[in-house]
Amino acid sequence: MKRSLLAFALLSTVTGTALASDVINHKSPYCGCCSEWAKHMQESGFTVKEVPHEDMAPIKAKFGVPDNLVSCHTAQIDGYIFEGHVPADDIKAFLADKPSDAKGLAVPGMPMGSPGMDYGDKRQAYSVIQFNAKGQQKVFNQYKAL
Template sequence: MRKRKFISVAIIGMLLGGGLLAAPPLLGSAPASAQEVEVWKARACDCCEGWVKHMRSAGFTAKIHTVDNLDPIKAANGVPDGLVSCHTAVLDGYVVEGHVPATDLHRLLAERPQAKGLAAPGMPPSAPGMDMPGQPYEVIAFGASGGLAVYAHH
């Protein structure tokens, strides 16, 4: 009986390892297709934490770097001065400046436009992580050959 149980477990393991059967996801784990967003933020920025929470609830994983000075991060990633916000992130080669909604980032990854990244300039009150509804704002695509362009209206 033990030998038969061992063989059954071995066969299931081979099927799982070969991709023929899908293992159920672990509770609390990110889906296999989750994209990691790498975020640089200031130590005392609560709204940045709110944006990271928004991103995680939308299926992204997050790697957080807390820094004292974001200016070198923004400069190294080519964020134009007029588009700066409170945090800078990188997602699959794109720069994400500020409180850009996860829906825009899913669209960005699906469409793969010729742009350096997206920005929600300043700190729009209605943006994810700020969570004060009622204030329209725009997400701007930057770094493409055409310069700046409105990517989304919210």
């Protein structure tokens, strides 16, 4: 009986983790870097479904992405929003903690060297910003220029 309960508990945990790794990536049908970010996510163990939109502004407004954090694509994962070229490792760390007051993470703009914006071994310095529904923001992680 104890083994059955343990097996059920483990299966429930694995199933919950699998569901949390499903990504819906809203993007322009003309943006190649968005698809490159999706490949980065897939290579990191996520399942990605791309949803093309001719106009991304209404999508960003619907999900409450602050204007100063806007990038090219907007992803949904486990009820959170991930705007732009957020590294998969940062998303994994965020989802492992699941801060109740956070709406998601964002990498504003399209910094060279961020996932999907690869340019050899070069990278601009950039920050991953955590934001909430009230518009409050804080640095979640920072990447130095290379």
